[in-house]
Amino acid sequence: MTIELVEALSADVASLILVDGNIEAAEHSAPACEHAHVEASLAHAPFLLKNGEAMYSIGSNGQPIFITGIKTKGSTATEALRRAIGKGLRLARKHEVKEVGICLPAMDTVDERDLVQLCAETIHLSLYEYKKYLSEKGNESFFDKVFIQCNSINDELRQALNMGEVLGDSTNITRDLVNEPSIDLYPETLANKVQELGKRFGFDVQVFDHEQCLEMDMHAFLAVGQASTRTPKLIVMRWIGGSNMEPIGLVGKGVTYDTGGLSLKPTASMLRMKSDMTGSAVVIGTMCALARMKSEKNVVGVVAACENSVAGNAFMPGDILKSKNGKTIEIRNTDAEGRLTLADAIAHAIREEHANKIIDIATLTGAVKVALGDQVAGAVTTDDSLYQHLQEASALADEQFWQLPINQDYRDLNNSDIADISNLGRDGLAGTISAACFVEAFTEGLPWLHLDIAGVAYNHNKHDYIPKGASGRVVRSLYHLVERLD
Ligand code: BES
Ligand code: ZN
Ligand code: ZN
Numbered sequence: 001m002t003i004e005l006v007e008a009l010s011a012d013v014a015s016l017i018l019v020d021g022n023i024e025a026a027e028h029s030a031p032a033c034e035h036a037h038v039e040a041s042l043a044h045a046p047f048l049l050k051n052g053e054a055m056y057s058i059g060s061n062g063q064p065i066f067i068t069g070i071k072t073k074g075s076t077a078t079e080a081l082r083r084a085i086g087k088g089l090r091l092a093r094k095h096e097v098k099e100v101g102i103c104l105p106a107m108d109t110v111d112e113r114d115l116v117q118l119c120a121e122t123i124h125l126s127l128y129e130y131k132k133y134l135s136e137k138g139n140e141s142f143f144d145k146v147f148i149q150c151n152s153i154n155d156e157l158r159q160a161l162n163m164g165e166v167l168g169d170s171t172n173i174t175r176d177l178v179n180e181p182s183i184d185l186y187p188e189t190l191a192n193k194v195q196e197l198g199k200r201f202g203f204d205v206q207v208f209d210h211e212q213c214l215e216m217d218m219h220a221f222l223a224v225g226q227a228s229t230r231t232p233k234l235i236v237m238r239w240i241g242g243s244n245m246e247p248i249g250l251v252g253k254g255v256t257y258d259t260g261g262l263s264l265k266p267t268a269s270m271l272r273m274k275s276d277m278t279g280s281a282v283v284i285g286t287m288c289a290l291a292r293m294k295s296e297k298n299v300v301g302v303v304a305a306c307e308n309s310v311a312g313n314a315f316m317p318g319d320i321l322k323s324k325n326g327k328t329i330e331i332r333n334t335d336a337e338g339r340l341t342l343a344d345a346i347a348h349a350i351r352e353e354h355a356n357k358i359i360d361i362a363t364l365t366g367a368v369k370v371a372l373g374d375q376v377a378g379a380v381t382t383d384d385s386l387y388q389h390l391q392e393a394s395a396l397a398d399e400q401f402w403q404l405p406i407n408q409d410y411r412d413l414n415n416s417d418i419a420d421i422s423n424l425g426r427d428g429l430a431g432t433i434s435a436a437c438f439v440e441a442f443t444e445g446l447p448w449l450h451l452d453i454a455g456v457a458y459n460h461n462k463h464d465y466i467p468k469g470a471s472g473r474v475v476r477s478l479y480h481l482v483e484r485l486d
Contacts, residue, residue: 001146002146004147005157006101009101013145014092014095015100016089018070018103018105019070020069020105053069070084079398081105081115085122085123086126093127097143098143100147101146102123102146102149104116112150113156116160117161117164120161121167122168123168124164124169126464127142128467170286170289171472174282175469178470182256186228187230188230190280194235194237194284194303201288203237203291205235206238207236208234209233210231213234216234216324218304218347219321221306221343221345222306223340227311227313230307233306234304236300236348237283238300238353243296247354247355247356248356249355250360251361252360256305256306257309258337259309262310262317263333263334275363276308276338278361279361279451279453284301284303286301289479302345302348302349317334318331324343329420336424338362338435339423339438343439350443357383358446359449359451359478361453362453365452367430374455374456374458377399377473378404378432379449379452380450381403381449382448383449389481390477392480393484399474399477401451404432404436410437413425414438421438425438451474458470
């Protein structure tokens with residue numbers, strides 16, 4: 001599928017018209033697109049289109065017209081538009097049209113550049129499907145071409161189109177990684193895929209095996225992976241955009257399957273645990289986007305990839321591990337494994353790659369779902385300006401984050417009598433925050449932002465532009481965030 005900017009929609013293709021609010025055709029004299037075939041059909045087919053509904057009609061040119069009402073109530077104008085585009089495109093696809101021209105509404109608050117980017121992004125996001133393991137791929141009716149109508153095509157709009165395509169497609173790379181089951185996606189295959197992506201998009205990738213990680217004293221990370229026959233891999237990605245700065249460290253949780261270890265999860269909770277590497281997939285997707293956009297930032301992505309499995313040689317509750325930065329950790333629950341892998345990955349980003357700030361992204365706690373649900377990710381930080389930048393970045397992506405507090409009382413939840421820190425807080429007390437405090441203990445005082453994405457990583461019900469399964473959320477916010485940092 002290709003996306004093209006056009007100044008006028010052709011009368012030979014189907015159109016998708018996005019309209020604001022409740023529209024009655026009879027009253028609706030001037031749709032955003034002033035095209036004779038659309039005008040005529042709107043005028044001749046009286047209808048009432050309610051907020052957020054999509055409808056199908058035939059224009060006077062004999063081509064299908066899809067009309068979607070933008071449901072502004074309850075969300076931002078741009079989120080409402082994304083949903084309307086997603087809904088309209090899905091309807092167009094159901095009618096098996098091969099080409100469709102999108103007519104965007106004029107919006108007071110959003111300029112044309114941003115509209116084009118948003119539209120291109122949403123086209124990729126809403127047409128995503130994961131069919132790799134289906135024998136019957138179905139009667140796919142993908143579009144060959146999608147046209148976006150704009151006032152006058154110029155370089156700024158062409159760049160906006162490109163950025164939207166890159167962000168949408170990079171999010172789909174993340175979704176593919178998360179949707180792949182753990183029988184095929186494990187540390188080694190994940191590392192191979194990252195190497196391929198690095199070659200394709202031009203970022204540097206280095207992979208360290210078990211022996212090399214042992215030499216680098218990554219005992220906390222290696223303990224988590226030691227019961228699996230699929231050995232751990234440390235994956236390091238570097239994008240040097242040319243500016244004279246220490247790299248921003250992006251650290252993603254890369255547990256390719258989380259059984260809980262000896263603190264075994266019940267079956268129902270385990271079912272989804274192939275997605276416990278979503279943080280790493282978000283970092284990988286973001287690295288792809290930064291490289292494709294030739295970002296001027298320096299960024300290092302670190303993923304400590306392993307499988308938290310069960311076997312006679314598994315690490316055990318009661319064990320004491322020595323992490324890469326020298327702190328000892330009392331293991332009180334082997335299911336609180338993500339923080340152990342992050343501890344060593346962060347130490348690696350700081351000590352070996354000289355990161356000047358740390359952003360970690362992890363499906364870390366079930367507690368974040370209880371606190372914030374599945375649409376809002378939890379954020380914990382020691383640096384208010386990082387959080388401020390995150391808010392700006394996430395507004396561009398129409399993604400949501402909410403800051404949770406951090407203080408000494410929360411830090412003390414991780415106190416241990418027999419080691420420097422415990423990997424478990426107190427039952428029922430602020431599980432997301434105590435997990436974040438554990439991670440903070442390994443950031444060596446650098447500016448740090450922690451994103452707990454256990455709630456938002458996975459979509460249980462499809463929505464207008466986010467399909468069921470891996471949501472791909474956070475890639476676009478993280479890209480915009482990096483672009484705002486020094
Ligand atoms: N991978 C899980 C967190 C998770 C839960 C992700 C649900 C996605 C959906 C994590 O490793 C975990 O098991 N955390 C424990 C921590 C507890 C033992 C302190 C949890 O949340 O129950
Ligand atoms: Zn776990
Ligand atoms: Zn986990």
